[in-house]
Amino acid sequence: MMKYDTPHTEESLAAIAxxxxxxxxxxxxxxAPPSFIRGLAKEKGLNLDGVFRSDGSYAFSGFEHFLSVYEAATTVLKTPEDxxxxTVALLEESASNGVIYTESFLSPDFCGGGDLGAWREYLAAIREAAELCERDIGITLRGIVTCVRHFGPxxxxxxxxxxxxxxxxFITGYGMGGDENRGSLKDFAYSFDMAREAxxxxxxxxxEWRGPxxxxxxxxxxxxxxxxxxxxxxEDPALMDRLAENGICLEVxxxxxxxxxxxxxLEAHPIETLRDRGVPITVSTDDPPFFHTTMRDEYVSLARTFGWQAEDFARLNATALAHAFCDEVTRDAIAKRLEAQ
Incomplete structure (x- = not known):
């Protein structure tokens, strides 16, 4: 991609945002916004000591502590209605930051404890909320079922x-999150084969934590x-070339x-190195309220730090659309919305 020497103005940053x-x-x-989790805990009379800082934000230090706080916060989510x-709360927040299409990781471990019958009930509630939000605020959601690595194969x-x-x-993908430092990826090959066959x-x-x-x-x-x-x-030029040649997209x-x-x-982040090597990259927030970020913030930070322009972000969107886990009807509809901007 092109390099730019023109500094951003507040107007150009606002346009990118x-x-x-x-x-x-x-x-x-x-x-989940912290206020949503706190409110739900209050409704249910649940104690979430240690989950929040005095300013109301999520309290954690380091990756393993983050995982434990994340799981503690999910304990208030006990029913499909929750x-x-x-789903409505997070989609409203995403839409307010200009997101028109999003994929979220949904774990049956948190939605019914891995029981198929319970999972169907949770999924029906999530999908109903997604359809309401698509109709009312114009954001499209697709789900990626995700196992949790540190819960085991x-x-x-x-x-x-x-x-x-x-x-x-609606459920279009399968993946795995959790503690990358636990076990080996090949231990989970069976579950990935099951998903692929479906x-x-x-x-x-x-x-993220382990190397190339x-x-x-x-x-x-x-x-x-x-x-x-x-x-x-x-950290591995040959691996970057392999990812580029095979079109393996990174969700950065x-x-x-x-x-x-x-x-x-951020100046030390290798996103520009990956991009310039030809690796397909996209930009996401991961767990936005935990990390005090939004998609607007991500765009503006990258523009300020690396001088990226609107053209760069348009290419990011094009890459995300090409690699999105959705059907072609949905892809075409999102493409038309991008073209209309």
Whole structure:
């Protein structure tokens, strides 16, 4: 892509912030506004000591603590109705930041404990909320069923069964989040094979904490078409070339990476290195309220730090649309909305 020497004005940054956006890496529970979780806890009389700071934001230090706080916050989400309300809240927040299409990670472990019958009930509530939001505020949601790595391969098989049994025009993908430092990716190959056989598209969190080898193993052992984060691939030029040649898309979350200390500042983030090497990249928020970010913030921060212009963000959207886990009817409809801007 072109390099730009023209500094941004406040007007040009504002225009970039208002661009329509596509987001491919968003955790459903991780997108819950703190006020929503606190309010739900109050309604249910539940104690969430340690989950929030004095200013009301989520309280954590480091990746493992973040995971424990995340899971503690989900304990207030106990019914399909809770997930209906959560879905509306997160989609309203995303839409307010210009997102017109988003994919979120949905875990059967949190939605019914991996039981297929319960999962169907939770999913019906989530989908109903998504359809209401698409009608009323113009944001389209698709779901990626996600197992949790540190819950182990056996629970991953249950999640994959839930995914396979509900695959269709709304549940379009399967992936894995959780603690990247637990186990090996090949331990989860069976669940990914189940999802693939059901026609689901595949992604996996890799190359955030472990190095480039983990990214290569994601491709070799799980045969995914997208990788969540994947930023450590920038340490291996041959791997970057392989990702570029095979069109493996990275769901890059710069604000998340900085907030968790993968990189200490945005200037040190390798997103531009990956992009300039030809690796397909997209930009997402991951768990936005945890990391004090929004899609607007991500766009503006990248513009300020790397001098990216509207053309660069338009290409990001084009890449996200090309690699989105949706059917062609949906892809065409989103493309028309982007063209109309």
């Amino acid at each position: 208002e661009m329509p956006k596509l987001e491919l890496h968003l955790h459903h529970e991780g997108a 997930y209906h309300r959560l 056996d629970k991953a098989k249950k999640a994959a069964r839930c995914a396979a049994e509900t695959a269709g025009d 026609g689901l598209q595949l992604t996996v969190h890799a190359g 080898r983990e990214v290569a193993e994601a491709v070799d052992d799980l045969r995914v078409s997208r990788i969540g984060h994947g930023v450590r691939a920038a 979350c710069p604000g998340s990476n900085v907030a968790l200390g993968v990189y200490h500042r």
